[in-house]
Amino acid sequence: MQVSRHWRxxxxxxxLVGQVCTDCEEKIFPPRGVCPNCAKETDxxxxxxxxxxxxxxxxxxxxxxxFEGSAPYTIGLVQLEEGPLITAQLTDIDNDHVxxxxxxxxxxxxxxxxxxxxxxxxxxxFRPVVPxxxxxxxxxxxxxx
Amino acid sequence: xxxxxxxxxxxxxVGEHWQTSLRELAWNAIEPALTEANLRYPDxxxxxxxxxxxxxxxxxxxxxxxxxxxxxxxxxVTIKAGQASGGLALRQAYLALKSGLVETxxxxxxxxxxxxxxxxxxxxxxxxxxxxxEAAQGLTLxxxxxxxLQRYMYQNGLELRDMAGFSVNAHANARNNPNAMFRNxxxxxxxxxxxxVASPVNMFDTAPDADGAAALVLVAADAPxxxxxxxIPIQIVGSGVATDAVALHDRKDVLAFEAVKASxxxxxxxxxxxxxxxxxxxxxxxxTIFSALALESAGFAEAGKGWQxxxxxxxxxxxxxxxxxxxxxxARGNPAGATGVYQAIEAVMQLRGAAGDNQIENAKTAMxxxxxxxxxxxxTHILAV
Numbered sequence: 284m285q286v287s288r289h290w291r292x293x294x295x296x297x298x299l300v301g302q303v304c305t306d307c308e309e310k311i312f313p314p315r316g317v318c319p320n321c322a323k324e325t326d327x328x329x330x331x332x333x334x335x336x337x338x339x340x341x342x343x344x345x346x347x348x349x350f351e352g353s354a355p356y357t358i359g360l361v362q363l364e365e366g367p368l369i370t371a372q373l374t375d376i377d378n379d380h381v382x383x384x385x386x387x388x389x390x391x392x393x394x395x396x397x398x399x400x401x402x403x404x405x406x407x408x409f410r411p412v413v414p415x416x417x418x419x420x421x422x423x424x425x426x427x428x
Numbered sequence: 429x430x431x432x433x434x435x436x437x438x439x440x441x442v443g444e445h446w447q448t449s450l451r452e453l454a455w456n457a458i459e460p461a462l463t464e465a466n467l468r469y470p471d472x473x474x475x476x477x478x479x480x481x482x483x484x485x486x487x488x489x490x491x492x493x494x495x496x497x498x499x500x501x502x503x504x505v506t507i508k509a510g511q512a513s514g515g516l517a518l519r520q521a522y523l524a525l526k527s528g529l530v531e532t533x534x535x536x537x538x539x540x541x542x543x544x545x546x547x548x549x550x551x552x553x554x555x556x557x558x559x560x561x562e563a564a565q566g567l568t569l570x571x572x573x574x575x576x577l578q579r580y581m582y583q584n585g586l587e588l589r590d591m592a593g594f595s596v597n598a599h600a601n602a603r604n605n606p607n608a609m610f611r612n613x614x615x616x617x618x619x620x621x622x623x624x625v626a627s628p629v630n631m632f633d634t635a636p637d638a639d640g641a642a643a644l645v646l647v648a649a650d651a652p653x654x655x656x657x658x659x660i661p662i663q664i665v666g667s668g669v670a671t672d673a674v675a676l677h678d679r680k681d682v683l684a685f686e687a688v689k690a691s692x693x694x695x696x697x698x699x700x701x702x703x704x705x706x707x708x709x710x711x712x713x714x715x716t717i718f719s720a721l722a723l724e725s726a727g728f729a730e731a732g733k734g735w736q737x738x739x740x741x742x743x744x745x746x747x748x749x750x751x752x753x754x755x756x757x758x759a760r761g762n763p764a765g766a767t768g769v770y771q772a773i774e775a776v777m778q779l780r781g782a783a784g785d786n787q788i789e790n791a792k793t794a795m796x797x798x799x800x801x802x803x804x805x806x807x808t809h810i811l812a813v
Contacts, residue, residue: 292560295561313560313561319673319678338579338682339575339576339578339579339582339682340574340575340578341571341572341574341575341578341626341627341628341629342574342624342626342627343566343567343568343570343571343574343626344623344624344625344626344627345547345550345568345570345625345626346547346550346566346568347547347550347551347554347563347566347568348547348548348550348551349547349551349566350547350566351547353566356566358565358566358567358571358575359575360575360579360676360677360682367677368676368677368678368682369561369677370561370562370565370567370575370675370676370677371565372565372566383578383579383582394564394565394566395564395566404564406564406565
């Protein structure tokens with residue numbers, strides 16, 4: 284698999300860069316040619332905060348190729364605080380503890396290895412937002428840094 | 429205005445056809461359809477298929493099947509629209525016949541799924557999702573259905589067992605279908621206990637991947653052609669196709685099948701009938717949530733209440749709106765791109781009065797509908813006798 288297939292998505296995968304419609308101000312992720320709300324052409328970039336809530340979720344037991352080692356893993360539909368839904372794995376949480384409405388934030392993690400000799404693909408996942416005072420001391424230092 | 433009639437049908441049993449290849453499966457369905465319709469060469473061949481490239485390493489299936497079936501030289505094309513490929517192939521044939529440029533056509537839906545297994549098959553089926561923004565995250569088709577079902581249960585205060593009626597009905601209706609994959613009875617109380625595939629979707633909620641092929645002979649004519657071999661021609665009176673966002677997260681409402689709504693409205697308007705005139709509905713029950721949402725978006729139930737039709741018997745053979753009358757995808761089996769053509773055949777059998785013990789009394793008008801991906805491509809047709 285060519286690296287370019289993943290490289291061209293790095294702004295979306297590493298920084299949640301989407302768009303904002305210059306006409307109707309709809310926030311858009313992932314980017315697209317035409318605003319889904321008002322059908323005007325879109326070109327203004329917008330970086331999402333990475334905060335949101337779990338809108339729905341599913342724990343995958345029968346995994347696709349490249350993800351077998353991760354199963355069972357939970358995928359969420361996350362509603363970003365700016366509006367759009369995004370499909371992403373949930374991480375740093377037990378599968379049994381996920382629930383609709385959970386506050387989550389984006390982190391960058393390894394998604395998969397593209398074939399036996401392929402590139403390691405990194406991208407967004409979402410983890411529960413934990414208040415600093417509930418963290419272990421060393422994690423709290425990391426979170427504050 | 430030229431009408432379009434189905435004059436021949438043919439199908440293979442749905443299941444694991446280890447010794448039969450893609451092209452052989454197609455011929456095994458086409459041959460009986462040609463015989464029934466007394467046709468040797470159609471003007472055009474439309475092949476509905478989803479996965480030949482990913483599973484068999486074979487694209488260019490239109491020409492391949494045409495050659496294998498003795499149609500060398502005949503116009504042929506493959507139609508690919510995920511699990512809606514069969515319905516889209518029927519639509520393309522219908523348009524060609526309506527145009528007057530084609531007088532006879534064969535539509536075949538064919539799928540060879542069992543040449544891959546496990547994670548490779550899961551990945552192949554996931555090619556019908558958004559590769560960059562869904563599948564890259566490890567989403568599978570079943571997990572996408574899981575996201576929909578989880579939200580549906582949350583919004584409507586349901587438990588998994590409330591969805592059981594769809595699968596129970598499908599298994600009951602497959603019992604008398606010799607071409608069905610699962611002809612065993614499924615008890616409602618067993619439903620919630622099955623192993624999870626992608627929660628909350630379990631083994632008894634999801635339709636099985638399988639091999640199969642189904643074929644139709646279509647004829648353009650101003651009036652019903654004379655029955656061949658005693659088989660009454662069935663008219664296609666309505667046809668509608670619509671699309672929605674491929675990715676679930678791009679929809680305005682993940683619990684509304686907008687393409688079901690639009691294609692149903694088009695087909696009904698075209699056929700000059702209303703929901704009340706539909707005697708049976710072959711919907712695409714890949715998952716119980718698809719059935720519930722299809723009933724709602726097609727206008728047979730209010731939003732959030734489609735599941736009740738499975739609990740109160742409305743969808744049974746003697747109910748107000750029988751669905752999946754010969755087993756549906758859940759029990760007949762779900763050979764991806766072939767499913768839409770199986771649905772047409774089953775509707776034809778009902779309208780001919782040839783559905784045996786599963787016959788819907790006085791069936792005059794049938795609706796068939798197949799869904800690609802999580803609802804991105806939907807083809808709806810209305811058949812009448």
